[in-house]
Amino acid sequence: MAHHADARAVTGAHDTFPKLLELNAVRFAARPAMRHKDLGIWRTWTWAEVAREVRDFALGLGELGLKRGDKVAIVGRNRPKLYWSMAAIQSWGGVPVPVYSDSVADEMAYVLEHAEASMAVVEDQEQVDKLLSVSERLPHLAHVIYDEPRGLRDYDHSRMHAFEEVQEIGRKAAGDPAKVKALDEAIALGKGADLAIMLYTSGTTGRPKGVMLSNDNVIVSAKNGGLFDGLTETEETIAYLPLAWVGDNIFSYAQSYVLGFCVNCPESAETVMEDRREIGTSYAFAPPRVYENLLTQTMVRMEDAGPLQKKMFDYFIGVAKEWGEKILNKEPVPLGARLQYAVGEMLVYGPLKNRFGLTNIRVGYTAGEAIGPEIFKFFRSLGINLKQLYGQTEASVYITAQPDGEIYADTVGKPNIDVELKIDDNGEVLYRSPGVFLGYYKDPEKTAETKTADGWVRSGDAGFFDPKTGHLKIIDRAKDVGKLRSGALFAPKYIENKLKFYPNIKEVVAFGQDRDFVTCFLNIDLTAVGSWAERNNVSYGSYQELAGHRDVLKTLTAHVDAVNRSLAEEPLMGGAQIRRFLVLHKELDADDGELTRTQKVRRGFIAERYMPLVEALYDGSKRGRIRTEVTFEDGRKGIIEGDVEIIDMTVHPVTGSAFKEAAE
Amino acid sequence: MRAPSATDIAAGEVILAVDNVSLSFGGVKALTDVSFDIKKGEVRAIIGPNGAGKTSMLNCINGFYHPTEGRITFKGETRPKMRPHEAAAGGIARTFQNVALFKGMSTLDNIMAGRTLKMNRSFFWHILRYGPAMDEEIAHRRFVEEIIDFLEIQHIRKTPVGKLPYGLQKRVELGRALAMEPEVLLLDEPMAGMNLEEKEDMCRFIIDVSNQYGTTIALIEHDMGVVMDLSDRVVVLEYGRKIADGTPDEVKRDQRVIDAYLGVGH
Numbered sequence: 001m002a003h004h005a006d007a008r009a010v011t012g013a014h015d016t017f018p019k020l021l022e023l024n025a026v027r028f029a030a031r032p033a034m035r036h037k038d039l040g041i042w043r044t045w046t047w048a049e050v051a052r053e054v055r056d057f058a059l060g061l062g063e064l065g066l067k068r069g070d071k072v073a074i075v076g077r078n079r080p081k082l083y084w085s086m087a088a089i090q091s092w093g094g095v096p097v098p099v100y101s102d103s104v105a106d107e108m109a110y111v112l113e114h115a116e117a118s119m120a121v122v123e124d125q126e127q128v129d130k131l132l133s134v135s136e137r138l139p140h141l142a143h144v145i146y147d148e149p150r151g152l153r154d155y156d157h158s159r160m161h162a163f164e165e166v167q168e169i170g171r172k173a174a175g176d177p178a179k180v181k182a183l184d185e186a187i188a189l190g191k192g193a194d195l196a197i198m199l200y201t202s203g204t205t206g207r208p209k210g211v212m213l214s215n216d217n218v219i220v221s222a223k224n225g226g227l228f229d230g231l232t233e234t235e236e237t238i239a240y241l242p243l244a245w246v247g248d249n250i251f252s253y254a255q256s257y258v259l260g261f262c263v264n265c266p267e268s269a270e271t272v273m274e275d276r277r278e279i280g281t282s283y284a285f286a287p288p289r290v291y292e293n294l295l296t297q298t299m300v301r302m303e304d305a306g307p308l309q310k311k312m313f314d315y316f317i318g319v320a321k322e323w324g325e326k327i328l329n330k331e332p333v334p335l336g337a338r339l340q341y342a343v344g345e346m347l348v349y350g351p352l353k354n355r356f357g358l359t360n361i362r363v364g365y366t367a368g369e370a371i372g373p374e375i376f377k378f379f380r381s382l383g384i385n386l387k388q389l390y391g392q393t394e395a396s397v398y399i400t401a402q403p404d405g406e407i408y409a410d411t412v413g414k415p416n417i418d419v420e421l422k423i424d425d426n427g428e429v430l431y432r433s434p435g436v437f438l439g440y441y442k443d444p445e446k447t448a449e450t451k452t453a454d455g456w457v458r459s460g461d462a463g464f465f466d467p468k469t470g471h472l473k474i475i476d477r478a479k480d481v482g483k484l485r486s487g488a489l490f491a492p493k494y495i496e497n498k499l500k501f502y503p504n505i506k507e508v509v510a511f512g513q514d515r516d517f518v519t520c521f522l523n524i525d526l527t528a529v530g531s532w533a534e535r536n537n538v539s540y541g542s543y544q545e546l547a548g549h550r551d552v553l554k555t556l557t558a559h560v561d562a563v564n565r566s567l568a569e570e571p572l573m574g575g576a577q578i579r580r581f582l583v584l585h586k587e588l589d590a591d592d593g594e595l596t597r598t599q600k601v602r603r604g605f606i607a608e609r610y611m612p613l614v615e616a617l618y619d620g621s622k623r624g625r626i627r628t629e630v631t632f633e634d635g636r637k638g639i640i641e642g643d644v645e646i647i648d649m650t651v652h653p654v655t656g657s658a659f660k661e662a663a664e
Numbered sequence: 665m666r667a668p669s670a671t672d673i674a675a676g677e678v679i680l681a682v683d684n685v686s687l688s689f690g691g692v693k694a695l696t697d698v699s700f701d702i703k704k705g706e707v708r709a710i711i712g713p714n715g716a717g718k719t720s721m722l723n724c725i726n727g728f729y730h731p732t733e734g735r736i737t738f739k740g741e742t743r744p745k746m747r748p749h750e751a752a753a754g755g756i757a758r759t760f761q762n763v764a765l766f767k768g769m770s771t772l773d774n775i776m777a778g779r780t781l782k783m784n785r786s787f788f789w790h791i792l793r794y795g796p797a798m799d800e801e802i803a804h805r806r807f808v809e810e811i812i813d814f815l816e817i818q819h820i821r822k823t824p825v826g827k828l829p830y831g832l833q834k835r836v837e838l839g840r841a842l843a844m845e846p847e848v849l850l851l852d853e854p855m856a857g858m859n860l861e862e863k864e865d866m867c868r869f870i871i872d873v874s875n876q877y878g879t880t881i882a883l884i885e886h887d888m889g890v891v892m893d894l895s896d897r898v899v900v901l902e903y904g905r906k907i908a909d910g911t912p913d914e915v916k917r918d919q920r921v922i923d924a925y926l927g928v929g930h
Contacts, residue, residue: 039809040821150814151872270819 015192016215018054018091020257022187025051028233028260036080037267037275047260050084057081057163058088059170059183064119064143064161068093068186071115071198075099075108075131076123078239078265081147081163083253085121090196092186097198097210098243100597101127102590104631107208109134111200115210115441116140121163124148128155192216198441199246201393210441211246211393221396221435222254224417228401229363233260235283236360240272245598246393247367251285276357284364288371289599291386293527294356295375296503300531316344317381324349324381329405349382358384365389365401368598370474370493372501373409380407388412390474394450394457395419396435400472411471412463421472427462428478462491480603482513488575490518492603495576498566502559503528504552507588507595509606510578511614517579519617521610522556523547523588544585548644556583557647565652574654580617581649582624584610585642591631616646673739675705679880680725680848685734687720687904694720695904697734702848707874708882709891709912712901713924718884719761721901722850725882726758727751739847753781757846759837761853761884767826771836774825775811778843779804811839815869831862838869842879849873851883855890863887867894892916900924 014020024033024047033047045053066072072089074096076082086096097115099108101123108130112120118140122128128146135141144160146152152160161169173179196215200208225231239252256263261283266275302313323337333341353359366376367389379386385404390412391397400421402413415421419433432455439447451457462478465471475481476493484490495518496508507523524547533540533549540546564577588594594606607614609628616624625643632638673679680702687695695717702708710718723729725736727746735742738754746754757778765774782804783790789797812818815835820828825836834854841849854870855863867890873879885891891898892912900908900921908918915921 039806039813040818041809151875153875267818268816274819 015219016090016190016194017087017196017257018187018190021051021054021087024257024260031233031260032262033256034080034083034263034265036265042278045080053167054084054087054091056167056170057084058091059173059179060166061088062092062179062183063169063173064166066092066094066119070094070119071097071117073097073099073112073115073117073120074243075120075127076101076147076243077269078243078252079123079147080265082121082123082243083263086253090190091183093190093194095195095198098249099200100242100244103597104591105130105133109137110207112138112141115198119143119145121145122147125151128152128160190215192219195438197249199244199249199393209443209446212438212441213396214438217396217435217437218250218254219258221398222250222258225250225398226255226259228417231255231259231261231283231363235259235261236264236279236281237261237283238264238266238272238276238279238281240266241285242597246397247285247391250397273357277354279357280360281357282360282362284358284361286366287368288366288375291366291371291375291379295378296525296528298352299503300527303531303535313348316348319344320349320381321377324383325377328380328383328385329407345383353382353384361385363387367391369600370497374501376409390472392459394437395431395433396437398433398435399431399459402471406469408469408471411466411469411473413471423464426478427464427481429459429461429463429472429474430456431459432456484512484518484575485514485516486575489573490576491573494573495520495563495567495578498563499559504555505559507601509601509603511607511617512576515618518576519580520578521606521613522581522583524552524583543587544642547583547585553583553645553647560649564649568652568654577651578649579651580646582613582617582644582646585644586628586630586640613644622646673704675878677704678702679704679739681737682725683735683737685724685731685736687724687729687731693904695724698901698906700899700906700909702880702882704880705878706880706896707870707894709895709898710882710884710901711891711898716901717904718901719852722758722852722882722884726756726850752844755847756850757841757844758850759841759852759854761856763830763833763837765825765833765837765840768824770822770824771817771820772808772812772822774836775808775839775843776804778840779808781844808843811842815839831858834858834866835869842873846879848880848882851881853884853886855885855887863890870894
């Protein structure tokens with residue numbers, strides 16, 4: 001099934017990142033490798049310049065005592081120096097360990113402690129402060145290097161250095177041929193099979209695990225991913241997702257090194273939209289949330305637009321809905337429709353794509369969670385080649401992806417190049433590929449549970465192959481697919497996703513395992529509901545007040561009813577209609593441990609934390625009361641009290657025919 | 665950002681002294697015989713109940729009002745009839761209790777406006793936008809971009825300030841004051857009307873300005889937590905008179921202050 005094509009000039013000789021960098025410094029010497037918007041101006045580094053920056057820093061790290069196998073934590077947002085430090089660390093055979101920069105100090109301490117990080121390269125004072133606050137737990141940590149010196153002037157600098165300072169040390173060391181030779185030898189010594197990077201998975205259960213990926217894992221996966229979509233060195237991407245996430249490591253680091261394309265670092269987290277527009281990315285990657293936000297913002301703005309614009313928008317979005325996808329998939333389309341679409345492109349789609357920064361997009365992926373079919377189709381109908389991908393940290397991302405022209409809203413595509421797939425008896429998806437991880441760091445037990453001796457990995461997700469398309473479909477986490485007491489199938493995520501596709505609903509937690517019926521918690525989306533409130537002169541003083549507003553509850557009830565109706569049409573899921581629900585008084589938040597750092601709900605934890613509310617859902621009460629502790633970003637805690645209404649739903653009779661069962 | 669232009673005054677020495685200042689408007693006495701000093705590099709807070717004369721005091725310092733009695737010495741120089749623009753040229757910048765920005769102009773233009781004093785080329789050259797004027801404009805733009813970076817307002821660089829939420833407007837106003845590279849920065853209730861998060865941000869910026877550029881800061885603030893955390897020394901006014909002066913701890917323990925202002929429990 002796999003077809004091995006020649007991945008340009010990259011051969012087996014360039015089996016580590018420092019070697020790839022040396023290659024790029026020659027083959028793409030004058031091409032841009034990285035851009036960063038700073039002080040309002042895009043600054044560009046060519047591959048030759050990046051190679052120099054990395055080398056200076058690597059020599060400096062050598063002077064600080066970095067050795068083969070040492071782990072170095074990288075904490076911060078997407079900034080050039082943090083990406084350079086990865087290659088510099090790898091030059092000595094060291095292992096970068098990117099850490100989520102929005103982790104609270106305790107989470108960060110756990111990862112650094114577990115990885116036994118001997119150094120840390122961090123973005124700014126905020127991260128330095130976090131590390132200092134837990135320094136007694138980190139006896140291995142010898143040096144902290146920071147990118148942004150602001151506010152750090154008066155800190156004790158005996159074990160702390162500015163990035164430039166380390167480069168300066170490196171430039172001095174470059175005068176000594178022995179030291180240069182030592183670095184060159186260290187680079188030459190690196191092999192494809194060596195540990196390249198360690199990524200801590202956010203873990204929906206328990207403590208994060210350190211996924212060990214070798215150079216081969218990452219480089220071969222990046223190469224295959226590039227072949228799958230025909231990517232070249234002319235792509236432009238914007239790096240804005242967490243460094244600690246495997247996706248960012250592949251798309252903003254590994255693939256850039258393998259293919260030679262340019263990675264753009266935004267000015268700040270708030271300017272990503274604007275920066276993306278200025279760059280005009282050709283290759284994009286985002287969790288569904290990002291696309292959801294784009295769509296919500298567009299719709300909210302259109303509500304405020306003049307009647308003419310609104311009419312025009314509605315009309316051409318209608319045209320796009322009918323023909324856009326077909327044109328994108330290169331299906332036959334009548335001339336009249338093509339002309340209408342062309343006018344729409346000029347008046348609506350073009351300007352919209354420009355707003356989104358997706359004018360030049362060739363390949364856009366969404367992954368991490370299911371995307372709402374409406375959202376997915378909206379972007380595709382505008383001519384944006386948005387596709388779905390299914391990946392995991394343990395697979396160096398790539399498991400399945402949708403090939404161009406074979407796009408379905410409810411599948412995750414076909415196996416990527418060199419990936420083998422099979423479905424276990426319990427419905428769990430298993431895969432084997434060159435990207436399959438070496439193991440979990442210091443956890444052979446967990447490794448053995450996940451990875452078989454012959455290299456198959458248990459994904460933990462339940463899925464099946466769609467007989468019509470041959471694509472993989474993911475239902476839910478395998479361990480989450482449960483049963484109601486009646487024996488009816490209960491797939492919480494499936495229900496949650498159906499509800500989350502309504503813009504008013506931000507987060508859903510469904511309960512039902514071994515219960516008599518299904519219930520759920522809802523979180524309103526403050527942007528969408530807030531805008532509705534503004535338009536309808538509904539005044540509210542707080543999130544809590546808005547979430548409990550009569551009319552909001554009425555709207556949400558209608559959404560839940562619609563979901564029940566659609567569940568009733570599916571014999572497999574019809575038994576799992578939502579009987580009762582409530583709207584939470586606070587937003588679920590990663591700082592409170594309710595979401596993972598990648599914003600997935602931690603169902604078990606939430607069920608425990610909101611026990612009184614769950615009980616209220618099942619004991620027939622009309623209201624539920626609860627006191628919950630909240631953690632602010634600086635670590636302080638407060639109490640939020642809630643008194644929420646519980647709403648009863650009517651259940652629709654299951655109508656659908658049994659044809660779906662055949663598909664299982 | 666470059667350090668503000670150096671003076672002969674070393675950190676810790678008095679940069680601005682207020683001696684026996686009184687101010688009256690007709691029969692109303694706004695300030696009566698107030699004396700205190702501000703040392704270079706410190707964060708000096710002026711607190712007091714409503715109508716205590718805090719803003720009047722700031723207005724005297726930057727030359728907006730002229731004291732009816734007493735004198736104000738800035739960098740060793742006493743100028744009885746100093747005008748606000750002279751104060752600005754001398755290195756005193758301020759922000760206002762009610763944000764005073766050019767609402768229709770962008771963040772960038774507002775902060776650029778703060779550089780006006782530093783422009784050396786003539787109006788004529790600037791109209792042409794050519795030659796030395798262009799070089800100057802670029803240099804100033806760079807400085808302003810550094811302030812924008814410093815205050816983390818890149819995302820609103822081109823937004824008209826009238827459209828911004830209040831907390832951000834206050835930040836822009838601070839930016840405009842910083843654009844003057846002041847030696848003394850007067851902040852009139854920099855945190856009024858802000859929510860907790862905005863207050864924390866503003867505190868951090870004030871501390872950073874003080875640490876990084878050694879700018880001397882005098883601020884009026886109502887939030888006691890903020891005052892006690894931020895300032896090195898506090899002067900307390902009541903009905904136009906000074907009733908206490910010292911470190912936050914000393915002031916907090918002063919019985920007259922407790923009676924007048926802080927109330928019970930602080």
